[in-house]
Amino acid sequence: MADYQQPPKQPEVKQPKAVAPTPENLHLLSRRDFMTLLIGGGASLVLAATLAQPLDTFARQISETRPAGHEGDSNFHWVMVIDLSRCIGCDYCVWACQATNDTKDDMRWNIRIDDETPLGEVFHVTRPCLHCTHAPCVEVCPVSATYHRADGLVAMDYNKCIGCRYCQTACPYGARSFNWFERSDENPRVPEWGTPEVQRRPRGVVEKCTFCVHRIDAGLANGLMPGVDEDATPACVNICPVNARFFGNINDPNSTVSRIISSRPTIRLREDLGTEPNVYYIPPEGLV
């Protein structure tokens, strides 16, 4: 290893730092400095003026596209209303969803939990995806695989999803499931609660409730109105034996959902987080 020799140390030459001011070097600004500043400043101004317009447009575009991934405009904005004072916790909506959207028991899109009011009265909460207006899942997705449709739905593009599961981490409602395995199971809810209307999702992507988007889109194309005509309405809404679920277009002031929301007190889950969910709950007695 004689190849490696320490480089000879160069004695550092100290430059004298302070020079006593003399009339020659006391110029605050030489002519040369002045010209440089003048040209430099002028060039900067010209550059700023040229770039101002495109930069402004760019900045506007950035602020207008927030929150991320919103698609154009639509006459429709779909919302769901769930009446907790009516819900009897029968799980029909859970099972109908499983059959229609072909989900496993541990990957349910629509779940039921039991909670109680401050007075100890038990009530049941069912939770689909809340299709938030400011959806954390959409904001964090690194590939825009989940996005806002113009009609307010938070949709998934299974062909883009890389399966990083950041959306699961970000969703405040635990509404997302991951395909940990390739599916080969028998669906226990078929045929009693319905038949699958959508393809199973491949291994390695995240999925969630779609508000039965396939029914909405096909229904509208056939002149049906989601929330009114059963064929265009989410399975969970149709099956409810006590009519605790309603679906419809909140942009239409005469829709059932609009009338309920404008006439009755409703809550949304974790409103403090600013996610603006599109699922409204009518609270049970004794809550709120």
Add this chain to the structure above:
Amino acid sequence: MTAASHTTTAKFRPMGVRHTSLAFKLWVGFLVLALIIGLVSASQVIMNGLGVTNLTDELPWGLWITLDLSSIALGAGAFTLSAAVYLFGLKRYEAIARAAVFVGLLGYSSAMLALFMDIGRYDRFYHPLIYWNVHSVLWEITMCVMLYTTVLLMELIPIIIESTPLKNIAILRTLAHVLHRFMPVVALVGMGLSLLHQSSLGATYGILTARPVWYSPSAPVLFILSAVAAGAAVTMLATVLAGKLLRKELVPEDVLFGVAKLVGFACLAYLYLKLWSWAATNYYSQVPERQLGSEILSQNTPYNFTFWFGEVLFGALVPAIFMLWRRTRSNRNILILGALMIIAGLVINRWNMTLSGFVIPLDWSPGTRDVFPINQYMPSLIEWGVAIGILAYGGLAFTLGIRFLNLYPQARELPPNEPVKATAEAAAPSTPVAPASA
């Protein structure tokens, strides 16, 4: 690096021993075995899906994300020491900058391996390059990590060409020279990228409003400060360990001590923000959700103990003293110990950070009942296997790098009058090569 080093390495002359000793063979054999364990485990994951892990929908990130966060942070030495050389003009740190770049590349490539294993669709790993979501911190991280790994490769390629017979090929030699010329610019771009994503890794957790233990503006800054400390510590550790095993002084002493001091001060800065971040959120204010979260953590996990002893006391405070007090700093063994403590503290921190947010269940139900169970996680054997494989990759690459690359341009043999244990020299005529430590 300098013209001198180009000419002095005229023959192919690796840094380490020129023949393979038994110890070296055993060490490489051990690493290859670990690598095979990793490959077998990874094939299980790729064939059967991520269901073979112990991750769940409630706790979807675990050991591999911890490994990913840790190796990126441990690779930050490249960014810190490049900043010293190219931004602050501290030219003497060029002596250790190459090693930092090499360790950095190992860290980043290990992290990319861990991420690759962690995503559900390996066939779509490139999607962030095509489908942009500029609003996503994870998109920003992916882009920065890819670009920065490219930067590190550009910094390393001249070293590889110069250290191996590749330098006899004229076009490669020209390439090395061109890359070398642009190095200051490349290094500065790299620093910007590194600064961005090291912080945004903290923001990955810090921006999530629904998880009160994570939601914090200090998370990004804590991530970069700990990365500065730990990244430089790993580079220092690698240098000291390799120097011990090769019985050489790989970098001048003042450079080594300078890095140690930098590590010490970074630890102090990290501690300062960490303590204030804790005090502001857990001591001087009472946000109900956060309090509940802290209670859950302290009752169900070793979070409190590992936070105070693993992260704060033995992960930052004690090693900061080791690095800053002249008497401890000048002892190589204490330097090694201190660096190991910082690395352990960082890994514990990344584990705690990842797990704490998931262990505390989300509570979105409007009622008063505790509906949601606390989430538990222990990595499965296959997860450990993959992690061991990734570590083995890092160890093997480091071993070969130390042996075949000219990573320390100012290395010199220790003069005979300097204290080298005579027994060790007599007993071991062949020099073992440094084991990897990251």
